[in-house]
Amino acid sequence: MPFIPHTRADVSEMLASIGVSHVEELFSEIPESIERADLFAIPLGISEMEMLRVLSNRARQDELGPCFIGAGCYDHHIPAAVWDLASRGEFLTPYTPYQAEASQGTLQLLYEFQTMMSSLTGMDVANASVYDGGSGLAEAILMAIRCNRNTKSKRVVICGAVNPFYLRAARTLVGSQGVELVHCEHVGGRHAVGLDDFGEVAAVVVQQPNFFGLLENVDEITDWAASKKALLIAVVNPMTLAVLKPPGDWGEGGADICCGDGQPLGVPMSSGGPSFGFLCTRIKYVRQMPGRIVGRTTDSGGSTGYTLTLQAREQHIRRAKATSNICTNQGLLVTAATIYLSIIGLTGLSNVASASHANTRYVVDKLCASGLVSPTFDGSYFHECAINLHRDAQGVFDELTTKHKILAGFPLGEAFDGLESSLLVCATEKRSQEELDFFCRTLLEVLN
Amino acid sequence: MPFIPHTRADVSEMLASIGVSHVEELFSEIPESIERADLFAIPLGISEMEMLRVLSNRARQDELGPCFIGAGCYDHHIPAAVWDLASRGEFLTPYTPYQAEASQGTLQLLYEFQTMMSSLTGMDVANASVYDGGSGLAEAILMAIRCNRNTKSKRVVICGAVNPFYLRAARTLVGSQGVELVHCEHVGGRHAVGLDDFGEVAAVVVQQPNFFGLLENVDEITDWAASKKALLIAVVNPMTLAVLKPPGDWGEGGADICCGDGQPLGVPMSSGGPSFGFLCTRIKYVRQMPGRIVGRTTDSGGSTGYTLTLQAREQHIRRAKATSNICTNQGLLVTAATIYLSIIGLTGLSNVASASHANTRYVVDKLCASGLVSPTFDGSYFHECAINLHRDAQGVFDELTTKHKILAGFPLGEAFDGLESSLLVCATEKRSQEELDFFCRTLLEVLN
Amino acid sequence: MKSEATIFERSRTNRAAGAQVPEAGSLADIPSRFLRESAPLLPEVSELQAIRHYTNLSHQNFAIDRNFYPLGSCTMKYNPRGTHRAASQPGFLNRHPLTPVGVSQGTLECLFELQEILTIVTGMDAVSLAPMAGAQGELAGLLMIRAYHQSRGDEDRDEIIVPTAAHGTNPATATMCGYKATEIRVGADGDVDLDHLRQLVGPKTAGIMLTNPSTCAVFERQIVEMSQIVHDAGGLLYYDGANLNAILGKVCPGDMGFDVLHLNLHKTFATPHGGGGPGAGPVAVNGRLVPFLPIPIVGQRNGQFEWFGEEEIPKTIGTLSAFMGNVGILIRALAYSMMLGRNGMNRVADFATLNANYLAMELERAGFKLAYPTRKATHEFLITLDEEAKQFGVRAMDFAKRLLDFDIHAPTTYFPLLVPECFLIEPTETETKEQLDEFVKAMMQIRAEAETDPRMLTEAPHHQFKKRLDEVKAARELDLVWKPDSD
Amino acid sequence: MKSEATIFERSRTNRAAGAQVPEAGSLADIPSRFLRESAPLLPEVSELQAIRHYTNLSHQNFAIDRNFYPLGSCTMKYNPRGTHRAASQPGFLNRHPLTPVGVSQGTLECLFELQEILTIVTGMDAVSLAPMAGAQGELAGLLMIRAYHQSRGDEDRDEIIVPTAAHGTNPATATMCGYKATEIRVGADGDVDLDHLRQLVGPKTAGIMLTNPSTCAVFERQIVEMSQIVHDAGGLLYYDGANLNAILGKVCPGDMGFDVLHLNLHKTFATPHGGGGPGAGPVAVNGRLVPFLPIPIVGQRNGQFEWFGEEEIPKTIGTLSAFMGNVGILIRALAYSMMLGRNGMNRVADFATLNANYLAMELERAGFKLAYPTRKATHEFLITLDEEAKQFGVRAMDFAKRLLDFDIHAPTTYFPLLVPECFLIEPTETETKEQLDEFVKAMMQIRAEAETDPRMLTEAPHHQFKKRLDEVKAARELDLVWKPDSD
Numbered sequence A, B: 001m002p003f004i005p006h007t008r009a010d011v012s013e014m015l016a017s018i019g020v021s022h023v024e025e026l027f028s029e030i031p032e033s034i035e036r037a038d039l040f041a042i043p044l045g046i047s048e049m050e051m052l053r054v055l056s057n058r059a060r061q062d063e064l065g066p067c068f069i070g071a072g073c074y075d076h077h078i079p080a081a082v083w084d085l086a087s088r089g090e091f092l093t094p095y096t097p098y099q100a101e102a103s104q105g106t107l108q109l110l111y112e113f114q115t116m117m118s119s120l121t122g123m124d125v126a127n128a129s130v131y132d133g134g135s136g137l138a139e140a141i142l143m144a145i146r147c148n149r150n151t152k153s154k155r156v157v158i159c160g161a162v163n164p165f166y167l168r169a170a171r172t173l174v175g176s177q178g179v180e181l182v183h184c185e186h187v188g189g190r191h192a193v194g195l196d197d198f199g200e201v202a203a204v205v206v207q208q209p210n211f212f213g214l215l216e217n218v219d220e221i222t223d224w225a226a227s228k229k230a231l232l233i234a235v236v237n238p239m240t241l242a243v244l245k246p247p248g249d250w251g252e253g254g255a256d257i258c259c260g261d262g263q264p265l266g267v268p269m270s271s272g273g274p275s276f277g278f279l280c281t282r283i284k285y286v287r288q289m290p291g292r293i294v295g296r297t298t299d300s301g302g303s304t305g306y307t308l309t310l311q312a313r314e315q316h317i318r319r320a321k322a323t324s325n326i327c328t329n330q331g332l333l334v335t336a337a338t339i340y341l342s343i344i345g346l347t348g349l350s351n352v353a354s355a356s357h358a359n360t361r362y363v364v365d366k367l368c369a370s371g372l373v374s375p376t377f378d379g380s381y382f383h384e385c386a387i388n389l390h391r392d393a394q395g396v397f398d399e400l401t402t403k404h405k406i407l408a409g410f411p412l413g414e415a416f417d418g419l420e421s422s423l424l425v426c427a428t429e430k431r432s433q434e435e436l437d438f439f440c441r442t443l444l445e446v447l448n
Numbered sequence C, D: 001m002k003s004e005a006t007i008f009e010r011s012r013t014n015r016a017a018g019a020q021v022p023e024a025g026s027l028a029d030i031p032s033r034f035l036r037e038s039a040p041l042l043p044e045v046s047e048l049q050a051i052r053h054y055t056n057l058s059h060q061n062f063a064i065d066r067n068f069y070p071l072g073s074c075t076m077k078y079n080p081r082g083t084h085r086a087a088s089q090p091g092f093l094n095r096h097p098l099t100p101v102g103v104s105q106g107t108l109e110c111l112f113e114l115q116e117i118l119t120i121v122t123g124m125d126a127v128s129l130a131p132m133a134g135a136q137g138e139l140a141g142l143l144m145i146r147a148y149h150q151s152r153g154d155e156d157r158d159e160i161i162v163p164t165a166a167h168g169t170n171p172a173t174a175t176m177c178g179y180k181a182t183e184i185r186v187g188a189d190g191d192v193d194l195d196h197l198r199q200l201v202g203p204k205t206a207g208i209m210l211t212n213p214s215t216c217a218v219f220e221r222q223i224v225e226m227s228q229i230v231h232d233a234g235g236l237l238y239y240d241g242a243n244l245n246a247i248l249g250k251v252c253p254g255d256m257g258f259d260v261l262h263l264n265l266h267k268t269f270a271t272p273h274g275g276g277g278p279g280a281g282p283v284a285v286n287g288r289l290v291p292f293l294p295i296p297i298v299g300q301r302n303g304q305f306e307w308f309g310e311e312e313i314p315k316t317i318g319t320l321s322a323f324m325g326n327v328g329i330l331i332r333a334l335a336y337s338m339m340l341g342r343n344g345m346n347r348v349a350d351f352a353t354l355n356a357n358y359l360a361m362e363l364e365r366a367g368f369k370l371a372y373p374t375r376k377a378t379h380e381f382l383i384t385l386d387e388e389a390k391q392f393g394v395r396a397m398d399f400a401k402r403l404l405d406f407d408i409h410a411p412t413t414y415f416p417l418l419v420p421e422c423f424l425i426e427p428t429e430t431e432t433k434e435q436l437d438e439f440v441k442a443m444m445q446i447r448a449e450a451e452t453d454p455r456m457l458t459e460a461p462h463h464q465f466k467k468r469l470d471e472v473k474a475a476r477e478l479d480l481v482w483k484p485d486s487d
């Protein structure tokens, strides 16, 4: 009996104490009219050894060569210490830290996380996670609408090159609350500021670098949103903020809400989940922010300690009027990210960002030098870049995957009409010189 | 600077405090006449990321299919929890528990280990490890000579089928202390009790099951040793003792010293090391036993606690008169073994033993049924078995390794003259039915 | 134990974990207006400092791996290490979500199998693994209910009924779906008030959300009647699977009349709670909701596993996350169910229920008051400390804090709200009888203290890392990020 | 914190960690006289119980990962997690030692590279990685010295000279090699007494064992002269590499005149000490001892890495273990040296020495007495608490125990024996200045307590898991295994 510690003697004693003669009697309140479960189609249990044999074979089957896809999920190096620490039972197996006195470890760590994220994004406060970048965008939109006292409008403008996977999820998540998401077409890969007139707008969403890796004119967009009394929601990759201007500094007044996915910060790709979404905002909006928030306080002996705070925003207190229905979040990934940021440190994160950018640029320059490939869009990009292969990118991608086990990038045609010949490529700091060269060589071979 | 936390400011302040202007001055007592080191041939340092890239490639290069070699090192399943726990920094990174009050974790664990090993072997006491099975045998021999007050002889009889790798190492280790190791030839794979007259003998060494997997008549051998006033040293695989008669129960009086390698108890094969050697003995010989021993005692508040004890046997106290020169032992592996034994438990260990035996027997029976293969020796075996391929076993082994990535067993010709056509095969509980059948099929194909 | 300074206080300018810092790349091509002007506040510490800091912090947590943790509704049972190992293999961890299916058959096979297993244990017709936690499963479920009514042109239904005892996520989710949450009374015996239900249902009723066993920790005996009433009114039934541990392998929600449900894999399927998450909240539906399932789903085509998306499920409510949910957690849940098998699953409910009933009985014997003394306990049960509160001036929270001193995590307190001064106690099937007996002893000692020395409770905990923390101050004087002058 | 019961007390008949128990096989073919009659005393616990037990026990350990651990001579520096990761890969962990070289080139390349690196940093001609710890390296070294003399027909040499301050393994090893250990005096300045050396050497001298920096924590300045004297007398010089951390990348033992040495990879090369081991003690030799190196060694032949054994090294002293030593530890050491590189290695000695000299100076300033105040500290240094002992009636051990209350592990006490009431303090290069300053503060507070309230020391520790343990009772009333009636 895996995981069940009861001996026969235990069971007899316990049944005797309860005063029944068989465990089945404990279920007597379940009406007879409900059919008993039939699990016959599920195989019998196997040992950990056998389970690991099966799942190791499957895992091995999916091993591949170097990855040049980004598109919202990045293959960075994770220091060995990060998960050695995050996998400690004391971080892995507690619940949400409701009993603060018995959870100071996680609580202090979350307070440190909030500090790091606030500073990285240039915002006042951060929460302790939502599910992922997609749900982060959805929560940011709902929050912005609640926060914007200037208008009753539920219209939100989405700049053209916001991550389409985030947008797609956000559409589902906010879809039944009367929110109107206006997705502007990108112009040459970027947002054309102020070209359209949308009437009253609750918020504007812009991503930096945008999905194509291009740098948007975020200062102008921020000021434009402010001029329309709309809140500015910044979607960012937190890793890039080690070197890029933080949303809090955009334009005259800065962004109002900042969201994104924390995966680049020490979280394995793991098919895209579990990762974590983050939300940062101005202090004045903190009571509209969903998710756990940790505050520093004192204990009855006067010593500093940490506790969950502003719980009155949350579903377990506020119920139908809560800022969100989120309960379980992505705490363990936040734990890993906090440890990652501590180990990689200020210099490390900045170098990860610049090295990733330099690796991507190396690949792009080398490919373009061949004449077979050209940049899809003009202008500055960071860390990721769309390149035009001048033929069906999906076909090239498939050939590289099957023949060379290389993931060559994201074929943009999957998400954007008209970009069928473009590949979004990304080379993190983890890609070695040999891998970069091998990638260029094989891609050009296929194109030739 | 990997692992060094000093900032420039730290260095300046520290140098100022010391009163020197450059670190180099701290080395001024090293005579000028000694040439300064030249490490130029060593490459420059690389990051953890780069190091892992290189070593992952090498590790992957050495991955193989299923292993049917035993010969002193066994491919058992290790529950995931074992190394998750043993790798915790609190077990991984302390020194030997000299400061008992700050090391109760390791000390209590070692006390539990001593208990488990004593009970498994049927002996009174166990130490907290020597290096491996080979050094265990060497220490057992030296200890037996010290313990045997009946004779001044330093002659030790080694039964024929004792692990030749242990014996080879023991020869080196005891070689300069005037010990005479008399290795009797095996007769049909076993020890022929009492056939020889060796004169005065300090100890007799017998292994159960012996290197060929055969079950020796340990009761008779033990009684015979006793009759010669020689101490009986038992070499055992601790896993088998879940079902086989423990050395403490052999013959009339039992073995005097029991040694072996703990690798089967939760230690990965890892090219044969690190593993750990164990030593168990009668309480009357405990002061002659080398290695750390933990005792239970009380603290000044009257509460139960644990501490290293009988340290007067050891080199750091007794110096030239110590029972051994051992200092660093194999503590972490003992930690893993203790956790392994706790998780696998009484039933688990017994089933590992019987399942391994059954798997080996399945393979042997199936191969022999083909008519192409026959048992090398007659009689009962346990867990391992020598089979005769009736042709050069090394060649067959090589073919299976290269073509099928299967390790087919240990070609006995490497260690025993006259057994060139025999393969020592072993199938642990970890081998699946498909692996067993695949092994039989491919081996027979090669033989056909 | 000393308090641990924050990581920022350990930081020193220009210190770094050298082995982790890659060489910088050039940023010369990035116009300066895009670049950051001042450095963010990130720690500058050595690797050893970071390891010490977080190892020390970890010592300040209670966790299943260290403590009995009878947190009702949360199912804090053993999280098998083998499942963590299985999911932590490079082939799984290093898989990019946009990897083509042709080279992802290992992962997809795992997900497909899990879909099958969950379909069977819920007694439903199909499963989507997309939701990333229970609450997101609820959202997906209500969105499907909404889509269902809409697909039938039944546009006016805008109410979701939830019991007063329901978990907060239920009404909160209703709101997130644009529904009004209407509360229905729970009777003195813990069952929903059927008459009240009959009054509430009508043409506005989109559906009802129920847990069963309910958050009152009893099995809702009138479930079949309720199903009839709600269905007759044209509404659908949502099953909140947080308590599925109680009936795993016994009865299926599908056979109770539910149309849609979520499972909390981090509860019933033993994936670790991680100090707050991640979880996974797959949804299962019966035939009428299958067309609306969230995507992606793993299907089979020509002997290969494929992602089914909008093309195959055109009426889908859509995606819920950027990619395909918490795959790493799903693999752990699969690993767990492989080890349990059908025989192991049967035993989960048996032993969870045995433990709860035993503990309830022993506590009652020890003089504690069960909230529903005439009812059988399910996998959990409620006690009320109302009498103790009145007699000794101590509250349930004081009992809770004092329990910590016994190295026992407090049960869920003050939930559900309708039972005064309550403890919702869920021992789970992975705890030993000895542990339960220790809990009873601790509770008895605490009650004795309440009588003779109530400050032992009101000032508890005494032996934890901190004494009782001032939550009011935390909310009033918000201190949410560390600043260099904070200390 | 509660004391943790033994695992045996948690055990119950027929309990088991079900997911770990494979199906039993038949033993029908084994004659019953070979079988066990009664079951051994092994725990019968659930997986969760085992995890709780050992997690709880782990909380009762000091460790580098939690504490400053300035244990002199032991080099308790940071053990990089990356090296543990590197060595824990399936390709390395699952390699059977008898796997043919053709399919083991990854492992053999690692070992070959490590041999090369160690040859360079020691300034010797060849390395064998076979010894499993420092003490086994010593044994291998003396066996090679013995073989060398024998190979020259120089059979009468039966003495090994060791300084009085030498580590216990040195004389113990001499005995294990059948040698007589002769002790040589150490002068007041910590250097060996050269005149005494001249008296001792002669035709009986097989060799001398030295550490440099010595166990007096100073650099032996007359090493060149000593080498001359011993070599002139026909003896060889053995270098105990336990203190190599102090000179890594600065000077090589080979250039000081040593003929053979061991390294403690668990010290200088940062592999974890594991609560007692494992370590690895490779030996390096100069030309005249190369023929005698222990086997196996990795060589290259036709572009492939091979094991060299008796065939290639016919005069070898032989093997030291069943297989090829502690390979897993060797891979960690290689990983560490790859990350350091030659530049990193240079810095090890620099910063280890800087830390030691700084700490020595600050302690001296704070009024503590250095054992060799005229000397530079090396990577470690000695203080003597003799005056404190005389004045306040407290001993070095009392200081040591009281330090534990500051979450600092005690330095090495009472070693070397020739310095009364001494602390051998080795901070290592991976500790911060702040940590060293904290140590000084703690020492000052403890001395203040010694003056005003010596029982704070003599009854220390006060805040650990146990108060001071009765070692005398432990040795007199031996209780080495748990018995059912033990409690």
Ligand SMILES: Cc1ncc(COP(=O)(O)O)c(C=O)c1O
Pocket (backbone or CB within 6 Å): A326, A327, A328, C073, C074, C133, C134, C135, C136, C167, C169, C170, C211, C215, C240, C242, C243, C264, C279, C280, C281
């Ligand atoms: C009854 C009940 N419903 C729903 C939820 C929400 O699930 P999750 O936390 O996975 O979002 C919980 C979680 O505590 C619960 O107990």
Ligand SMILES: Cc1ncc(COP(=O)(O)O)c(C=O)c1O
Pocket (backbone or CB within 6 Å): B326, B327, B328, D073, D074, D133, D134, D135, D136, D167, D169, D170, D211, D215, D240, D242, D243, D264, D279, D280, D281
């Ligand atoms: C100076 C010295 N020599 C030798 C040794 C023995 O090394 P090992 O413990 O690796 O056997 C030590 C270990 O403490 C030491 O400090």
